[in-house]
Amino acid sequence: MKEFEMREAGQDKNLRAKVGVYICECGPNIAGKVDLDKIIADLSQLDDYQDVELVVKKYGFLCSGPGKEFLEEEIRSNGYTHLVVGACSPRDHDSTFMGVCKKTDLNPYLYRIINIREHCTWVIDDKEKATEKAFSYIRGGISRVLRQSELFEKPLDINPDVLVIGGGIAGMEAALSLSGEDRRVFLVEKTDHLGGISLDLSGLLPGQGEIIKNKIDSVTEDKNIRLFLNTSVETVIGFLGNFEIELVSIENAETTDIMAGAIVVATGSSLFDPGESAHLSYSESDEVYTSLSVEKMFSGEGEARLRSGKKPSSVALIHCVGREEKNYCSGICCSYMMKLAGFFRNQSPDIQVTEFYRDLCLPQKDDQERYTEAEAAGVEFVRIKDISIKGTEVSFEKMNSKKSEQSFDMVVLAPAIVPSADTEELADLLTVPLDESGFFQEVHKMTNPVGTSTDGVFIVGTAHGPKGVSDSMQFARASAGQILTRLIPGEKLIPEVKVTEILEAYCTGCGNCLDVCVYGAIYSDDSRGISVVNEAVCRGCGNCYGSCPSGALRTKHFTNTQLYREVDEALR
Amino acid sequence: MEDKAGVEFVPSIVGFLCNWCTYAAADLAGSSKFALPPSFTVIRVMCSSRIDHNLLLSTYFKGADGILVAGCHPGDCHYGEGNYYARRRFALLKKVMETLNLDPERLQLSWVSASEGKRYAEVVGEFTEKIKELGPNPIKNSTRF
């Protein structure tokens, strides 16, 4: 322990410090609860610190306009090397007083706010005890601030260009939203064409086919979008603002190196293989289809026929195929199947359409009306507990436990949307974790659904999880929004200042810290045999600190020496 | 509890609170004016995962009668999974302390969210009572240090 302290304390030697201590009266909230004059007198007489001059004052409201001006003038005229403000919570006014410091020569990291209101005067009724406590807190603040170091923002140059992986509807939308005079987009698609799965779903909504064609045209014509068909991503290194990417042609293995500031993953999804479901003899009959293949028939030939060429006169639509196995509901199949029911009824008005469902999941605001219309048009809805099919024979158990069997000309399955085959590989490449369902995991389910733990890598469309076309495009535009707001051409990025650093002399290169960092901010420098923090990526949580066996880490602004000073004062 | 001289034992307790959840709860307890024991001192850190065994043991050896580490509920960590690491390390440290004949009861890990101002006051109050019952940390007068 001693070693640490000496090592970290070294910086303050030979420095004559002048610490300004300002206590905010906060009206009666502080001044009325403690004996401020006693605190000021006691602090002024402190002889704990060698070569340190203390100036202790109080003021009515430091956070007010005049208060801030007063403080600014005091810092200037007294030439403080450090500043302590005894006031309220840093959550209220840390940034206020840092702002004051920034107007002067005092580095804002040589200032400290001490929360004597929320943690002392508001919770301790006994004036004498509250006075003692406030004194102790402020003394802790003085001791700590003397161990604090100047920290500086390190603006980073950024590359505003973006790599979009996947040329489906989400990828195209992201590319189009982002491309511009001062921002190029590299759009990489592994097949030989744009459009992805949406090409097969073009019958889904009226006019949607047109939209997709228009998007393909716009992407192709956009001179700021560089298109790479038949191409995959080979390597990715870097971080937000500065990624280096190697692309490889699937046809001839030729590689291309590109640089981009952000990466949008829009690699789509695939469908659950009904063959994996024990209840369904998918391959045994020729007249059992997936919803997608029926959709293709309708969008291709305009009608759905049996393999015999005849039009079916009865169709069973089976919902929730794979829901149980995957343990999630894809959320779009119910309304999708009702859409298909409509296509069948348009084709043959007398057709018998029966939908076997477990729960109606109708999350979009139009979905329920579609259901009401289908029901009114004569589509039969059967809620089932259990179902199995053998060829086109459907055996099912209703909610009232009655078991029945029924035979159909055609059976159509609605398979769940599942992660596409190369998801895992790409996740590895991008160091983005997968979630329990096997899709790319968002950094926060609610407040940041397109971001990932690798800052600068965004997930959109069904690569994020099952969703419809409109939602996929919204995700795409959300990612574009995040990139537009963070990578501004010609402007620099200002990363977190309170980051962790690794002291080379102490690092053994064991790599423990690499494993625990959620943000991938630490990498191994093999030539020096040590681990290194990428300060552009580190968020300063300090988790790595506890993993280091050799004490090589320093969490800036929360160093052990700084924290020990607080501990010491608390225990006096 | 009173010592031989009949003076009430006022424990020194240090609470390491995570910035995002428990520190906010402490603020809420403050603005709600819930009474808190003066013997409790708050030290703010960004994440409970920053609190390593070194800091905890040092605080213990420096003579803290009680040490509370409090952060976001599991699953709520502002940094994703910091509190899971904190939990694991904490459990391990308690085992180690037991082995070394140090009193693991003087250490407590609690989860208090930003809206749990009242719970914060309760957690701090109850921990303080517990430490009062345990009495002063004997390490303070130990000749070993």
Add this chain to the structure above:
Amino acid sequence: MSQTGNVLVIGAGIAGMKASLMLAGASNKVYLVEKLPIIGGKVIKNEESFPNLECSTCMVAPIQQDVLQNPNIETLTYSIVEKIEGKLGDFSVVIRKKARYVSLTDCIGCGMCYEPCPVSLKNEWEENLIDRKAIYVPCSGSLPNVPVIDSEHCLKLNGKEECNLCVESCAFEAINLDDSDEVMEIKVGAVILAAGSSTFDLSSLPNLGYSTLPGVYAPMEFERLFASNGPTLGEITLRESEKIPESVAVIHCAGRKEQKYCSAVCCMYSFKFARFLKHKIPSASVFNIYSDVCVPGKNYQSFYKSVEGTDTEMLYTSSIDEVQVSENGPGLKVTYSDASGSMTELNVDMVILAAALVPDDDAAELAEIAGVDLDSRGFIATVQDGSGSMETSREGVFVAGTAEGPKDIQNSVIQAESAAGQVMDIVTAEVSGS
């Protein structure tokens, strides 16, 4: 056009705040207008949000702080937009900043002014489960933490009495009873409507007993009852009897038939309630009476599976619209038709109704002011071009969050970021085009 980079965002809930932060990050000047005296929206009413039951305050408070401290965002609380004229890139907006009577700059939020106020009223933000004064903050932990005076009920302001108690109690001279509304006019290039939604009026369904039977609760009432910063500090006790409920029925789909849509979030919050109840009252029996389980997306079903059979018994009804709640001694009786269609009775202490999300009370008025179309359900309509664009019928005016329709937090955030993305796309185009 200098105002191209200015954006008006109406509503400071999760969608409005996220959109504002994104726009401000790209150096656009944002006017964020909120009708309530505080920001944060509906999410902060939930102690925990599904699916991972994350503490909402921990999640949202940093966002609220970011909004309030962002130099590019001018947050106008307790304000309403009265007029939006002009066109894309050149809108003139009239905003009325209602008299707050408490200075946002001088007040430090000590709360000394509440105590002396002689007026006692129901706190609407706390779903009327607790009283407030005429000078009040809606909830503990309000941001900004500055009270407002309810001019309708303040004795001095409504002319009933020469009361000056709050003014006298304030050590900061922050209270000014002569304050008056302020009207300001601003120029913006685009508008985002993110004014949120409301919940279905449950008293219009007499079969469910809401507002006649004290043991029947609306979802937001239960959220506040559970909240540790709420009226009971998190203790679940019944209205009037103050008893701890030992059996609770959550009835799904209240208002689904009337509204003609599924709100997509009610199943999840109903399951969350089951978890809450079992967490706080382990001995309680919890029943979910449902007809369909709607748990769309990759994250939700696993949560449902984790409560099904453990935290709650799932009771299927063949007719969710015909469930009856009636008085049964001190408790309640729920009558429903089970899977075989026969009527079944269930005696419980408490009923929570999973009410649909409906358009905000002011949605029609806002649509008129903003000059945009509503959809057939009364939500603000988008252009419906099949691309999920957040643009409304008026060019340059966008919508996001539950103002557009029922949705969860994730989709509200996505829409907000999507709308902000569209605005920035236009702004860039405008700037480079001019």
